[in-house]
Amino acid sequence: MRSDGRRRTGFRRMTRTAAAVATLVVSSACAIVPTGGIPESVSEVNKGDPLMQPFTRLIPTPPRDDWDPEAVVRGFQAAMASNDDQGRAVARQYLTKEAARVWRSEDGVSVVASADFESAPFSEDAKETRVTLKSAKRAIIDDDGRYRTVKGESSWTATLVKVGKVWRIASVPNGLIITEADVQRAYRPVNLYFLDQVGRGLVVDQVRLPVAPDGDFAKTVVQRLLQGPSGSLKDAAITALPDHVRVNSVTTMGDTVVVDLSEQVRGGDPLYAQLQWTLHDLAKDWTIELRANGEPFSGAGLRIAPNDFADFDRLLHPGTDIAGYYLHDGALHMLGSDGNGTPVAGPVWYGGAGRKQLLYTEPALSMDQEPRVAAKSSQGGIWVTSLVEGGRWQQWIAGSDLTAPSWDRYSALWAVDRVGEATSHVLRHDGGRTRRIQAPGLLHTTVKAFQVARDGVRVAAVVEDSTGVHVRLGAIVGQGDDIRVDHLQTLTDAKPGEILDIAWKDSTTLLVLLKTKAGKRLDAYSVGDGGRTQLKADERLHTIAALGDRMLAGTEKHGGILRFDAGKSEWITVAKQGAGFPVFPLG
Incomplete structure (x- = not known):
């Protein structure tokens, strides 16, 4: 023994x-x-x-x-x-x-x-x-x-x-x-690109794929793309690629990547955008040619030149032309590239004696051709107006205890009404009426914050239930009257009072601002694998807004607006006392 x-x-x-x-x-x-x-x-x-x-x-x-x-x-x-x-x-x-x-x-x-x-x-x-x-x-x-x-x-x-x-x-x-x-x-991490429900934008599906012993990883990637979105995006994202098509091979010929399929496919720009973006990491700056059983497609063939569809969805990599905004001294200000704020023509935000009472707070901006702004009103509900001189506020969503508003890319407005202890209703206004949206995973919780990602598909929520405080991710499933919020899963947990704010950096990265015993902390979470990266924080941070690599923050009691300077790796003040509520469009 x-x-x-x-x-x-x-x-x-x-x-x-x-x-x-x-x-x-x-x-x-x-x-x-x-x-x-x-x-x-x-x-x-x-x-x-x-x-x-x-x-x-x-x-x-x-x-x-x-x-x-x-x-x-x-x-x-x-x-x-x-x-x-x-x-x-x-x-x-x-x-x-x-x-x-x-x-x-x-x-x-x-x-x-x-x-x-x-x-x-x-x-x-x-x-x-x-x-x-x-x-x-x-x-x-x-x-x-x-x-x-x-x-x-x-x-x-x-x-x-x-x-x-x-x-x-x-x-x-x-x-x-x-x-x-x-x-x-x-295994290798891969970004697969699918389409939103209307085929107008791209939705990233981050997966891990095994490396085959023959080294033909590109074929593995295209085969997986043909299978459709993963479970977290089931019925939320769609594909223009027919599911009955097979991949014979993916090879190179000169400066061209040749994708040989079992039959010809016709899907137009959405299909070609899916292929080019999915193969981007493997074949950047290469032309992609589609063939069927070794033969060019009928007619002139089908060749996708490098960057043909780089701008198919501008929200994948938004440029600096999309400005950030904040409230200051009774007006909405746009933050310029020089770091200075300029008042924006639009509605009245203050009222009362001496026009010192802030009537509307926690703004959200749409990305319509003529942008609209939504905000919580001190009188109750969420109100909307156009950014034009003399714009008038109209109530879109009623409720006594609402989260801050959130626009999706289709110009619909979202919020959550906390109707009772541990009971929350998700509401959506499509420009004509407000509807309650089924969200079984949020119903019996207290939702502290709710934000739709810029891809129009993913959502993030801060919820509190009997087990504690959690950040949960989900997806908007279906269209029309069949829309629901589904596929909810926990991204991270926290103690009561720790989470101050959340913001979508991009459609695959969520920022979480926390106040812990050790001080303020700013975490960037990958929605694909839950990986966490700790970003540079500052004890002044109280709210957060982000768009790509740009970040804005508000301080407590509207004490000012901060901008993160990546070159200096520090938070700098861009607006002082009386400024608050930083926001980017669809933020």
Whole structure:
């Protein structure tokens, strides 16, 4: 009997499993790699082909007869992490015949921080034992490539039995379990581009795709694009690509990327924009040609020149011509590129004795040809007016306890009415009437803030319920009378009172401003994988607005407006006492 009790070791301490895998950095499908010995890395040069980028292959090998239970499980985990064996045939060699028959490797991918194993003590004549992988959970990769951050501890256990004189795994959870290092090696983050419900704008769907052993990653990307949006955007975004079309190959010919499909497709500008933007990271500045079974499309063929559709959706990369705004001394001001504010012709914001009472606050600006501004009124409700001299306020949304207004790119106005304790109704005004929108994931919460992203599809909300305060992401699903807010999931949690404000930086990045015991904190969250980047904060920050790389902030009690100077990496004052409520259009 072993006397050391439970034994815990790290993934890198590969004793008997040094021969379990071999690695090779390659940039093409043609490679011969060893199946045993010390892992070997070989770098090859990318000779100008944008589609053939270096990646690391992990070649699995079958178990050895002299491996102990922990070594067998280590080898099995390494085999699960290999994309060279996509059917997991080698991994099944670590299992008993019955376990190999019933194990469903395709049932999702769990990502953990590292592979740390604990072996249960066993005697030399034992016939059964267990090995457990214990590690911090990091994410789940769904079948559609969606990377969902999760928290907690993972406890994954394999039961082993003696088969003759060798150990094999008799029972193991379905699906794959891999480490963060495996994800970095075997998966790539990809931005897929789909369309909004009216086909007018592009919606980014961030996924993680496995690198195929043949290195034809561009084909993998286009195939995934043909499958449609991931679960977080199901029925919220659409595609112009027919789902029955197959990808034969994606290759290069001269300065052209040739996408060979199983048949001709006709989708117009939206389809071509989807393809060009999706392949942008792999083939920037290359012409894209579509073919059908090796032959050019009928007529003059179909070639998409570089940047043909760079401006298909200007909100993907908004320019500096879109100004920021704020309220100051009873008027809406536009912030110029020189950092100075200029009053904007428009409605009266103040009233009362001496016109010192601020009647309208928390403005939101549309991006119509003739922009409109919405604001909360001190008399109740949300009111709207045009930015013209003498513009008159009209109430669009009624309610006694409303969140700040938020425009979508289709000129509809959104807000949430907190109608009772832990009860919130999402409201939308389409220019003609106000309708309550079904949002089951928000109904039994207190919504503190609600903002529609500039893609017109995603939404973010700060909610409080019996479990605490959370930032949740969702999507606007359907059209017309069938619109609802769905696919809600938690992005981050906080303590009551910590979250001061949220703002969309772009359609895939949400800013969260917090007040913690350690001071003010400004976090940028990727909506694709939940990754957090801490930005430069300032103790004066109280509200936040953003558009691309530009950020504005308001201070407490309308003490001024700050602008982030990226060159100096500091917040500078652009308007002093009496200024507040910074905002960008569709912010």
